[in-house]
Amino acid sequence: MKAADIRNMSVEDLQKKEKELFEExxxxxxxxxIRPLEDTSRLxxxxxxxxxxxxxxxxxAAK
Structure with missing residues (x-):
């Protein structure tokens, strides 16, 4: 995910995406x-x- 894409998201979308990423x-x-992943770079x-x-x-928030 690119920074420009993230900047275009609303605050609610950012919180939702962050929660999804934490779960993933x-x-x-x-x-x-349990068993080593094939693509560890995903972490x-x-x-x-x-x-x-x-x-x-x-x-x-600082602005």
Whole structure:
């Protein structure tokens, strides 16, 4: 997910997307502990997307 796409989302959409990503991260982490994932880079991509969402949400709150 690109930062420009995230900036175009509303606050409610950002919260919803962040919640979805947290759930997906939890599920993938759980599955990875049971049996290694084929694409472990997905974990890092989700973490970075969550960080982007938090950063942009904080920027908007500071304005």
């Amino acid at each position: 991260l939890g599920n993938l982490t759980f599955h990875h502990r 890092n991509k989700i973490r970075k997307d969550i960080a982007r969402i938090k950063t942009i949400r904080n920027e908007a």
